[in-house]
Amino acid sequence: xxxxxxxxxxxxxxxxxxxxxxxxxxxxxxxxxxxxxxxxxxxxxxxxxxxxxxxxxxxxxxxxxxxxxxxxxxxxxxxxxxxxxxxxxxxxxxxxxxxxxxxxxxxxxxxxxxxxxxxxxxxxxxxxxxxxxxxxxxxxxxxxxxxxxxxxxxxxxxxxxxxxxxxxxxxxxxxxxxxxxxxxxxxxxxxxxxxxxxxxxxxxxxxxxxxxxxxxxxxxxxxxxxxxxxxxxxxxxxxxxxxxxxxxxxxxxxxxxxxxxxxxxxxxxxxxxxxxxxxxxxxxxxxxxxxxxxxxxxxxxxxxxxxxxxxxxxxxxxxxxxxxxxxxxxxxxxxxxxxxxxxxxxxxxxxxxxxxxxxxxxxxxxxxxxxxxxx
Numbered sequence: 426x427x428x429x430x431x432x433x434x435x436x437x438x439x440x441x442x443x444x445x446x447x448x449x450x451x452x453x454x455x456x457x458x459x460x461x462x463x464x465x466x467x468x469x470x471x472x473x474x475x476x477x478x479x480x481x482x483x484x485x486x487x488x489x490x491x492x493x494x495x496x497x498x499x500x501x502x503x504x505x506x507x508x509x510x511x512x513x514x515x516x517x518x519x520x521x522x523x524x525x526x527x528x529x530x531x532x533x534x535x536x537x538x539x540x541x542x543x544x545x546x547x548x549x550x551x552x553x554x555x556x557x558x559x560x561x562x563x564x565x566x567x568x569x570x571x572x573x574x575x576x577x578x579x580x581x582x583x584x585x586x587x588x589x590x591x592x593x594x595x596x597x598x599x600x601x602x603x604x605x606x607x608x609x610x611x612x613x614x615x616x617x618x619x620x621x622x623x624x625x626x627x628x629x630x631x632x633x634x635x636x637x638x639x640x641x642x643x644x645x646x647x648x649x650x651x652x653x654x655x656x657x658x659x660x661x662x663x664x665x666x667x668x669x670x671x672x673x674x675x676x677x678x679x680x681x682x683x684x685x686x687x688x689x690x691x692x693x694x695x696x697x698x699x700x701x702x703x704x705x706x707x708x709x710x711x712x713x714x715x716x717x718x719x720x721x722x723x724x725x726x727x728x729x730x731x732x733x734x735x736x737x738x739x740x741x742x743x744x745x746x747x748x749x750x751x752x753x754x755x756x757x758x759x760x761x762x763x764x765x766x767x768x769x770x771x772x773x774x775x776x777x778x779x780x781x782x783x784x785x786x787x788x789x790x791x792x793x794x795x796x797x798x799x800x
Contacts, residue, residue, distance in 0.1 A: 465569065465584040471602055472568055472585065476514045477611035478546030480568075482506070482619075483577070485523040487555035494755040494780060496522070496720065497553070500621060506551055507619040509596040513603045516612035517549065520619045524756075526577070528719040530700055531627035532727055537575040539625075545571045548578055564592045566599065624726045630768030632729050636793045637712060637762055637771045644693040645762065646713045648700040650679040679782075686786050691799045702765040712762050716785070721778055722753040728761070728772055742775045743784065744791035751780070758785035 484503055489495040503520045510517045519540075526536050548571050554563040569584035571577060578584070587595050637643075652673045687694060697705065697713075705713050717724050721739045725732055741749045741757075751757065759778040762771040774796055777788035794800060 464580050465567065465586065466581050467586050468583050470585065471606050472547055472570065473608065475547060475568065476603070476608045479516050479518045479544060480547040480549050481519045481521065481540060481545050482517050482549045482551055483521050483523045483526060484551045486553045495752060496754060496756065502551070502553055503619045505592070506596065509600065511615045511617070513600050514610050514612045514615065516615050518543065518620065519622050521622050525623055525719055525723055528723065528727060529627065529715060529717040532625040533575045535625035535627050537577065540571060541573045547571060563590050564588060564595055566595060623723050627727050628729055628770050630764065630770060633769055633771045635771065635774045636796050637764065638797065640692050640712060641797065641799065643711050644695050646697045646705050646710045647683070647687060647694050648697050648713065649683065650676045652676045682783060686783060690790050691794055706765050711764055711766060713765055715761055715763055716782060717759045719756065720754045721751060721757050724757065724759050724778060728770070739776060741779055741788070742777060742792070743779065744787045749779065755780070758782040760786055760789040
């Protein structure tokens with residue numbers, strides 16, 4: 426049965442704000458964390474202009490049952506839903522995989538600016554949850570206004586939401602709500618198939634496939650993982666507060682591990698609570714270490730690597746020069762260095778993305794030391 430929450434859905438969301446030109450946001454939560462941490466004011470009625478304005482769909486699916494390193498087929502789910510949206514006259518002009526939106530701070534900002542340029546009015550979040558112990562999947566559709574910021578939806582923003590185990594039932598009930606709303610209809614040129622977007626324009630300077638020699642004299646700024654800081658905890662229940670505490674405890678663990686791994690970095694470096702280009706430059710530094718998370722193929726697209734259309738696997742050269750072959754769609758982490766003034770990106774001379782951020786960082790440091798001849 427369809428479940429519609431009419432009271433305030435208490436959860437969490439990071440309050441992200443768009444910073445000035447040439448700046449970079451602090452580290453963002455992954456798409457999965459973004460879903461788990463959002464706080465929406467659920468309303469019983471669909472948005473007034475849903476049938477006369479453009480919408481985008483952010484899709485989240487669980488990992489593949491056959492390989493936990495791979496995403497399930499989010500495009501298949503998108504095609505199914507798009508057919509229903511078209512019948513409802515909802516102009517869903519673009520579909521994104523949610524984690525890609527948060528692949529990195531620069532990617533997050535790029536996607537938001539592109540949506541703003543396209544005059545997107547509404548954000549539709551389509552979620553498919555993993556099967557429970559009884560083998561039953563769950564779906565949730567949330568619709569809210571786009572806030573023209575990299576947060577996409579603001580905290581406690583009004584939204585319509587429906588959820589349940591049967592996607593066809595949800596879409597059927599949603600269509601009935603659309604008909605009952607008697608909204609003004611202006612969306613007539615809706616495409617028959619969904620349009621997918623996976624690339625973001627994040628390289629604003631030169632793409633340099635090696636390591637920065639100037640790191641021998643300039644410090645590398647290393648952003649720490651960021652805790653969730655509550656603006657107002659008065660509306661949160663014990664479950665939500667527990668989630669915050671668990672998340673922040675994990676951030677502390679990550680930062681401790683980050684400090685341990687960076688001990689192997691042979692040159693000067695300094696930890697920072699921000700990855701903002703402006704802040705780093707004003708502090709007298711030039712280089713910042715950045716991390717990306719996403720499928721190997723998505724990361725390569727965003728960093729302008731040459732993509733072979735029929736390539737099925739990428740070979741990662743790990744620390745110690747061991748080889749690890751991963752499917753192109755495996756979810757991985759990749760580190761690179763950016764010069765904050767010129768925006769040049771130093772990607773490294775070897776593909777070193779890996780399944781965990783710890784291993785990816787170790788790979789990056791190992792190869793940098795080898796190429797720059799520093800120990």
